[in-house]
Amino acid sequence: MQKVDLIEGFRNPEHIKALAELIKKEATHKINIMEVCGGHTHTIMKFGLPQILPQTIEFVHGPGCPVCIMPKERINHAIELAKMPNTILATLGDMIRVPGSQTSLQKLRAEGKDIRSLYTPLDVIKIAKENPEKNVIFFAIGFETTTPMTAVLLDTVIKEGIKNIYFHINHVTVPEAVDTIMGDGDAKIDAFLGPSHVSVITGYKIYEPIVEKYNTPVVVAGFEPTDVMESILRIVRQFNTGEKRFVDNEYARAVSREGNIKAQELINKYMKKREHFRWRGIGDIPKSALKLKDEYAAYDAEVKFKQVLPTQELDDHKACICGSILKGLAKPYDCKVFGKACTPSAPMGSCMVSSEGACSAYFKYGKLTAKGA
């Protein structure tokens, strides 16, 4: 097989500098760009892109981190499920670090509960087969990117007749969140960087209604620094040409208009929209999340273990300004508790809880200023 370079070419210093020069020259008016996805926030901060961009380009860090937007009551669900006897709770990534109202999955694991952090949802099959006497509950999280893997897992469970796997579904969807942020009128957002991996699954057609409704460009961008820089240039040029706004696709090496149809079909086979889902820091967004269809209720942990799941809704501390950060009305540094009472090891608000959150990225990569500033 021929080797394909997917990293170095997209970090070519000469290309990045050349793009920065073009943006400096062409971005004559202020543009607030929301990067919807936490992966982009990470790229922007890790590669220090604001330092090489002109003052006219301002980033607004969006709600696209699946761990950050999980309300505390859903984390409490995971905790109560993990406390049940004969249970293994499995989930992805840094979900296990995030505190609910009392404790986190990580702390519970240290107390002896069986909690697994997975690299891929399909590992649940192996865990269930090795532990036939236990119930394995998959606490499924993520945007459209990870949803197909959950659907594949359920598909496999049904086909293989595995009886000890249950699903607690927390999959959320991008367009409704963007619509909510734009819909209340305060948000200061002129354009969007569209998510990379989400769009691989959904196709870029899902952003067409947003452009139509709010007359804001959306440019689907890859995660590498040249991707982000090129996409910013494309946004600038959409404004400068003065024509009708449109969805542009910079990440054409992976994203099509229609997306991964097979993955979409699999999701639609097993899941449907929830009427309501509360997002941490934002509040209720109708039809912004998925659940298992009624005919698969036998696999639904929210049905099967309903009696142990708390129902109380829990908000973040009053001092937390995550809602304003997510709407582009404030920056992490504007928050009084940032880096003081709220840190990645003891997060108070949604933007600090995961490495993909805006506050966490600011905390980790910091702001380089002159000495003594």
Added chain:
Amino acid sequence: MSKKILLSHGGGGEETQSLIKDLFFKHFENDILLKMEDAAALTMNTKRIVFTTDSFTVSPLFFNGGNIGKLAIAGTVNDLVMMGAKPKYLTCSFMIEEGFLFSELETIVMTMRDEMAKSGVLIVAGDTKVVPKGGVDGLFINTSGVGEIMVEGISAHNLKPNHSILVSNEVGNHGACILARREDIELETELKTDCASLWKPVEALIEAGVKVVAYRDATRGGLSAVLNEWAETSNVCLEVDEDKIPVAPEVKGICEMLGFEPYEFANEGTMVLCVEEGEEQKALDILHKFEETKKASFIGKVNDKYENRVILNTPWGSSRFLEPPKGELLPRIC
């Protein structure tokens, strides 16, 4: 049926004696060990010695390019070497889970023998415990070591502005290799641990009189942990250039896929060096002669722009702080 380690092998009786003689003495043989006294009587050639200990637990026990035995020797040898000392003697304790395969234990012991030959260090005392199933995960090893200080004044407290920072090899290979093995990530190319004893290259630096301020092997926490510890202990700023830090393409790939930083991955045979200004090329010329340090690179300078911070410069003119690693390494989600 293949031979297994039984609880009786740790009981102190006949089986214990046969395990010691047929396995440990056979491979670790030297005059001091074979005296079988309660403690080893040692002769040292210097007044000042260095002394260290480390325990080794790794899952899986065998990985690409090494096993727990190689780690247990190289790890302790390197801790001595990083103080500018010649490694001399080790002690070694095995904590073995009942039912462990004798053949696997012998493979590990033979690897330890071969790794010791690279620096001339000897195991002069040891201990074996066998614990019931579930008591340990297969095998834990502890090694302690003493060495003779060959050059005084090597310390992480002595970094000053204008000193230079070098790294001896690609960073992150061991961490990425273990992660790939543990999580069944299949790679098309062979990624090997960097595990190696560093006495030979350091001996050559000492013999050539290269003015080295500090050495540190970048084990857990990786390059990032060492740079941050140095910045803090010497109260200085370390400024390094991302494009000069050698990282294997496979390691970069794994990091991109899972959202990790190669600078936070563990190494087992890669050191960071601080040398006086003007000594960079002399050090590199020597390091490049040895297989285990042939990818050595001059990555940055010490300055006083900040206190206790590490700055990472990108090749396109931006920079960021390189934070010390925190918490568990958890993969990104999407």
